[in-house]
Structure formats: structure tokens, C-alpha cells
Amino acid sequence: MLPIRYTVRNVMVRRSSALLTMLGIACTVAVFAGVIALRDGFASVYEPRGEQNIAVYLRPGASSEGESWISRDIVEVVMKERPEIARAADGRPLAAAESFLAVYMEAKDGDLTNVPLRGIQPLSLELMGDSVRLLDGRWFEFGADEVVLGKPLPGRMKGANIGDTITLNLTPFKVVGVYEHDGAQGSEVWGDVERMLDALDRPGFQRVVARMKDGTDIEAVKESLAADRRTTVEMKSEREYLEAQTSALGGILQGLAFFLTLVMGSSAVLGAVNTMLASVASRTHEIGVLLALGYSRLAIFVTFLFEAAFIGLIGGIAGVLLTLPFDGLGTGMTNFNTFTDVSFAFSVTPQLVGTSFVLAFALGLLGGALPAWRAARMRPVEALRAH
């Protein structure tokens, strides 16, 4: 086996060529990591936090709240009669009916944006527990025409500061506070559900959320709901519900990352093959010497393969370094499942860094395979003859 120092020195001797190849691989890795960081940042918003025994009830067939509609009668039946819903000491069900509507707000850059407007009940806040906090101002009062806004909204929307008024159709609502939520509901407008339904003249609720009793068999609940003709609702655990909300945009970003990486990666591999072929060609004599000294063909093969992988890995590190400044950079996009604007940040996770290194290493290996094989197959006598 040839020492690693040999490889490093070889790379240093042909540093301009190696550097250009590294940069090509770095570009590929940066694009891959950038798009995946976007997807991870988006998906992390929908990661369930805290307790996992929350149930979400929607109209059958609806895949998100915007498509759902549950009448007041059915809400009452669900809350009163569903056996899986936990109850407080005084017997009232730990459940809340909520309304949801994507409403227009004007962003600071002048674009119209769909912002989620959620009507909630006092128990909604209780069910969210520690994941929600008041940052500024005060909570709205139930029964009053008041709303609180998620943390990103005052910075991104026009007329969205405490003291401003948001008009819903004909009814003005006063902004009285700003909240923070660790999760998917962090950039919404919240108010009393009854006031919202009234102001918007909406006929029913969009969903019921409830705490399930410990040890509830979710599959059994689903079956019993499907068989129940009176309560026309479907139930999902909050985790299932949230996961389903990322399918469209997450899928597009993942597809984009795959396509870009495939084509750019192929291009980068071709560049690496070029570099390594030149490296092998210029060292033909040297390879002859090594073979004559008794180094095995396998050792030669592995050495050149390692050289290519080394170049790839350095390129990978450079690529990740290019992406790191974006980590935490905030952006907003429309979630096509809910049709509302979501604020999130690029998220360069340790796992993504690892994947990027593996990708870069693999690109190097692919680029090095053919030239290394060529080097290993040389006949010592002929190789020695080359100058």
C-alpha cells in the first residue's frame, strides 16, 4: 500500500487541475445541499413537537383543513361521544373546534399573500401546551373582535403590528398580541372561532383537535369512525396529519434536487475523469517504477482511486462551506397542500452535511474508477519506457 502522503503530494503537484475539479464538484454539492436545506427547513416546520397523543378530525376525503368542513352538530357529537377523547377532571372533553381560512394579506413587497386565519377555542391553547408562548402584547379575549399574530407576520406583512386593524370582510379586528409557536402554526392569525365564523359568515368548522386517552389504538378509532354513519369525520394523529401537509412542496424540492444532482453530478464526474486521466498519463513512468518495485496492481488502483476520492471530498467540503452561510436564512414559500404562505429557514443539518460529503466522495470515486483501472493495468516495461 502506498502512503497517503504520496496521494496528497500528487494532488499538490497538479494543484491547478485538481483545484478546478474540486470547484466543479463543489458547485454540484452546493446546489444539492442548498435545495435539500430548503426542503429540510420547510419540513422541519411540520415536525410534530411535544406530546404525540393529539387527534385531528376532518371531513372524510379532505387532505388538509382548507378542504374540510364539519357542521356544528357533528362537532358536538364528536366531542361528546367519541370514546377516545380524554376528559378533564370535571368531565368536559379535552377538545377544541377550529375554523381555518387562507385570507389575503399584503406583504411588505406589495405581493398578495395567503395567510392562515385560525379561529380557536380556549382549549386549543391548552392542547398546544408549552409549544406556544406570548411574545408581545396580550392574548385576544374570547368574544371580542381581536386577533394575535404569529411571530414572522409583523415583519413580513403590511399593517400587521400591535394596534393595527385587520378587516375580515366587513368586520374590523384589532391586533393585540404576537405569539410564538414551535411548529406548523407559527405564522398564522388567531382569534375567537365564534367571532371569525360570524364575521366571515361561514357555516361550519374546519377541524376538531382533541387529546386522546393514553394507549388509544388509532387504527381501531379510524375503523370505528368509518363504520359510524352519524359522525361523518375522519381522524388522523397530529403526526400523520402534519406529515401529509409537506407532500407537494417537499416532493417538488426533492425531485428538483435529484434531477439537478444527477445532471450536474454527471458533468462533474466527466471533469474528474479528465483530471485523473491526465494525472495517470503524466505519471506513466512512475507507475512503471512502482510496479517494478513490486507494488501490486491493486495497490496502484486503490492509490489512484483514493486520489480522485480525496479531490472529491475536498470539493465536498468547499461545497458545504458555500452552503453554510445560508443556514438559518429565512424565506417564505407557499405550501401547496394548505395553499398558505409558510415562513421557514434554510436548514443545513449535520445529516445533510454528511450526505453531501458522501455525495462528493462518490463523485470522486466515479471519476477515478476508469483512470485508476487504466493505471493498474499498465505493463511495467512499457510504462518504464515512457518519459
Place this chain on the structure above:
Amino acid sequence: MRSSRVLVRKHLLQHWVRSGLTVAAITLAMFLLCSVISIVTTLDRAVNSEATQRLVVQSAVSLFVNLPLGYQEKIVAVPGVEDVTVFQWFGGYFKEDEQPFAQFAVDHENFLHMYAKDMRVAEGPRGVTGDSALEAVQAAMNADRRAAIIGPDLARENNWKVGDTVPIIAKIFTKQDRSAWEFDIVGIYEPLKSNFDPRQMFFRFDYLRETLEAEGMVDDMGTGVYMVNLEATADPGLVSQAIDGLFENGPQRTKTATEAVFQSFFIAMLGNVPAFMGAIGGAIVFAVLFSVVNTMLMAGRQRRGEAGILKALGFSNACVARLLLYESLVLCLTGGALGIGIAALFEEPVRWAVGGALPGYTVEPSTLLLAVGVTLVVGVVAGIGPALGLGRLQPADALRSEA
């Protein structure tokens, strides 16, 4: 001139592996660059070529709040308005795992006429095509409550034909027994504008309304938006104001805009996507630039001895330098032509693959021109350094490096 052509060709062919790899790398990069730019131009075009003589009336509160059906006759009465149809998103699917497509419930009496500039009825019942197809489809729409007209791509994808009955599963308008809605296909349209989505389905609004009422699901049915055709001389701004003025005090306030502005709102929803695409395009160009520079540096190093010979024979410095620059340009233009050609040829399959996510994916001629420009710049930038190096070389030094 001729000799330089021969030399460039011989050089490139002598290192055919390296030349081939470099050309392939450029091909891939230019194909990708064209695709990425086309995504952005396709999005832009959806906004720019939309008719301004059509207004969209929607709720001022939300895209998801319906407008009362009683608004229709009030809108028709506004001066400058030619015709109005309801336009209700249905939001169903045929197969869950397939690309979603849009279904809209419309006023069947006037819809085909109102959209005569956007689409042409290509095929009607019993194989009718040509000019009489429109009449035949209109008659079928009038006669059959479940009648629907679909786009050509939708027909091809699902192998749907005129005369078929297709089940669509509703996500919003779920029936009590959760069964699918059934539609009878009576016609296939052909878009007349490249940005008119060829994967839509239009059906009768009264079928939707009557079915929902029979199911007891709604007591006062509304429509998501109204599409309003204007008279040719009408001022869209003034008509919009007049319509919004009608409903200022409710029951639902409206926000009226031209179809172009309405579309631009959907594009704005994509947020920073165009900027991200630009960054990706930049990365692609740099990656391929590095690759070609690398190749040309190698070529420059190998060409030192030969440059010395040429200079000793009396060729000018400029001539020797030019040879390498030509080599770089030939590599880039070959790869560029292949990549750009593939992007143009693959327009149709790509449009197919992205489907509803990006309707009307088109590779603009200006995109191809831009890619040609980028290829030239890469060729010059990559070749110029090594070429100047060879030009400046002293013949004696150059000859010595041969050994």
C-alpha cells in the same frame, strides 16, 4: 486559415477521450441551464400573455370564500361587461398518486363562447371534428347534465375518449356515501394559447349545484370566482372599480382584477423561486467553466513544444495563441449545440414529466440564444488564459520544453 482548421481538428481528435468528456460535460450543463431558465420564463409568461380583456371577480377576503350566485346578474349589468360565467374549483382527483389536474364548474351556455380565444373545440361526439365540433359539443353540453369537456393532454394521459364516463373522487364536495362523481366526456379542446393548461376539465355548474343540494350539503351555493369578458373598448380598470363598488357593503366584498394580475398572484406565491433558479443557473455555469478551463490548461501545457516549432517556423504569436482559443471555442460550441439541441428537442417530454406542476413548459428561442451566448463566453474565458500563455512563450523555451 485552412491550416489552423486542420491543426485544431487534429489536436482535438488526438486527445479524443479528453475532448469527448469535455464536450459531454458542456452538453449536460447547457441542457440543464436551458431547463432551469425555461422554468422561470414559463412562470413569467403565464402572467404576461394573459388576456387583459377578462376580469376575475373574487372575494376580497380569501380565494376560498365563495361569492353569492346573485352577484352574476348585477355584474352583467355593469357597462362594458360582455358576458359572465361562474367558475368554481372542484378539487377532485382520478387516481390519487397521479399528477393532479384542475376541474372547474362553469356556465355551460356561454362558457365555450367566452373562451373562444383561449381554446378551440377540437373533437365532439361521434367523431365530429373541425368547425362543426363546437356546435356539436355545445348541443351535447346542453343535453347532458353530466357533460364535461377535457384538455388533450388529460385525454392522452388517462386514455379518455369522447363518449367515456369518468369517475372523479371529490376532496371538497364529498358525497354522503363517499362515492365518486361521474362525468360524461362530450368534447376535447385544443389550447389556442401556449399558457392555457391542456390538462383541465370543465363541466356544468348546475350539475354541481343540484347534486350538492340533493345531498343536503349546502343551503346557499356560491361560486369561487366569476370570469368576466369585457367589450373590446371597455377600460378594465374602470369596470373593476364599478364591480367592486357594487358590493362594497357586502354581503361579500369583492376584489376584481384582470386575469393577468390574478395569475401573477399565483406566481408571487412561489416567492423566491426565480431567485433560487438564478443561483442554481449560476452554479451550473461556473461548474462547467471550471471543467473547460481545466481541459484548456492541460491542452496548453501539451502544446508548448509544438508552439515553439510553429513560432520557429515563423508563425506569429497571435496566430499560435488563436489556435488554442479556437480549440476551446470548438469544444464549447459543439457541447453547447448538443446541449441546447437536446433542451429544444426534449421540450415535449419535459412538459409531459412536469405536468400540472408547470403547465405549458416552453423553451423560448431567447433562452436558447442566451445559452449560445453563455457557451461562447465560457469558450473564450477558458481559452484565453492558456492561449495568451502560449503566445507569450519564447520559441527557444518552448522548444526546450518538448524534451
